[in-house]
Amino acid sequence: MKTEGRQTRPVTAANESMPQSFSGNIGLSQKEDLIFEIGTPRRTGVDLPEPKGTQSRLGGMERQGEIGLPGLTEPQTLRHYVRLSQKNYAIDLGVYPLGSCTMKHNPRLNEKVARMPGFADVHPLQPVQTVQGALEVMSELSDWLITMTNMPAVALTPKAGAHGELCGMMAIRARLDADGQTARRRVLVPESAHGTNPATAVQCGFTVDEIPANAKGRVDMDALRAKLSERSDDIAGIMLTNPNTCGLFENDIIEIADLIHKAGGYFYCDGANFNALVGRVRPGDLGVDAMHINLHKTFSTPHGGGGPGSGPTVLSDALKDFAPVPFVVKTQDGFDLIENADGEAAQSFGRMCVFHGNMGMYTRALSYMMSHGADGLKQATEDAVLNANYVQASLSDVMTPAFDGYCMHEALFDDRFLKDTGVETLDFAKAMIDEGYHPMTMYFPLVVHGAMLIEPTESESKGELDRFIGSMRSLAERAKSGDAESFKAAPVHAPMRRLDETQAARKPVLRWTPPEDTAQAAE
């Protein structure tokens, strides 16, 4: 950065040699109160004449007292939310290395396509003849997903990852029930699984049996074989994430699929990390029976507060007849929707949402796929894996990778490098906020002590990664130099300092009360 004529030291309230501002603002960063503290029920931003000659038809059920919503003028309202948005951190602001979440860039072309009136202004209850273009998008998206996964069918409707898991496990349950296999109720889940896996299994009436991980962070095959040889006539299936939550490819996945199929169960693959495989590995070739795909991760549709998710679920030949309605079919005259679980969908397990899923995500994801092309999607995968390995390799001498060898799309570190420094993973994460980065995922996966999971994605340039790596190296060296104090105080440059997370969890205050009420209550 050119420094001539510029302040090189940040002037913040934390810079103690400088006086605090009188306003509480820090330069152009505005202090912002709660909307209830700014507004008053006596004010309104809309000036309308009192309605005349209207008669209430509520029959005495009218509201008697005030409900106490804050009233603000339009400029006050705008400023409030713009100021809050400026305190937020987003993928549009900087590196967002939240492992397992795949915070990749959301291309603006996707947004442009999704806003085209033919997609944005259609209603799910319109006659199908008037929404042929939208149905074609759904059909085309299905074709791309089927091709990429080499699976015969896809259910588009699930609205997020866990909903997709539910779809896949409901299909497995429906298939087992249809075959009269009602004793098959045990689902194997590795201990490093996403927490939603066991939750989904239980929701579908299964019991969960944990498989331990081996020292290489992968499924312990001996433990798996032992479980299956002990008893297999109650096995419904396995739920396995690949690459797993340690960012590692499950090398034994084909054998795992074989073992489960021989035991009479089905293989649910958690596709949350499919962004590490697209163009390189097809789940259909691995023996997968069902897998959800997070369009909001792998295919760049906004998430993390920026938009709804979408979790299309691909299904194998064994499960495809049980797919939920509605789905799109090609006919001689164009496209049609199969809405009911009868006729050709007689075995469908039913409906997962009122309409057709999150249409806006379908257009964005298809726009991403078509603008990248098959070669571009493959390169995005390779760049994501390369970036994660670049981060891991560049930090492995000052931090401690949890496992040996290459990683896939995310780099996992444990807290051995912080041993005896007095600094914990949480403090390290807070210090990253002062460096201008959203912290990585911490304390997950649980199988690694003090875990720090970094997923840079393919979106970051080498220059950006080098700056990030530089900050991480400096922080690691500072921790080892015995300066635990600055870590315990972090963040000092953020709008809010260290929050009392324990107290917030133990005694959550979910409702704002006016100061006078609090004062009265104290009397």
Place this chain on the structure above:
Amino acid sequence: MSVKYTEDHEWIKVDGDTGTVGISPYAANALGDVVFVELPEIGLELSKGDEAAVVESVKAASEVYAPVGGQVTEVNAALEDAPETVNASADGGGWFLKIKIADASELGDLMDADAYAEFCKGL
């Protein structure tokens, strides 16, 4: 009365055929500030290794497993309002539940205090 430990960091204090179960100070410390405890129904029949309770900290949610099989006879309901007791007194006031031990021979698989201390050193 003897206290025995599991590799999952539960302890069980045995008094006749009743065992009081909690998590070790090592586990409470590793979890960090405990913010929520979910206790089982009284009367629940547990086998050794079954999930008996859930403990949630600012870092993670973990299961507390039954060190031996038996029936739950009493739970420490005070933890629901004061989960911090688990951190303050993991091996005392922070106990989770009492269990009527079905088969005392299952205690034989557990570690005594010295063996457990040695086990924690290796972690």
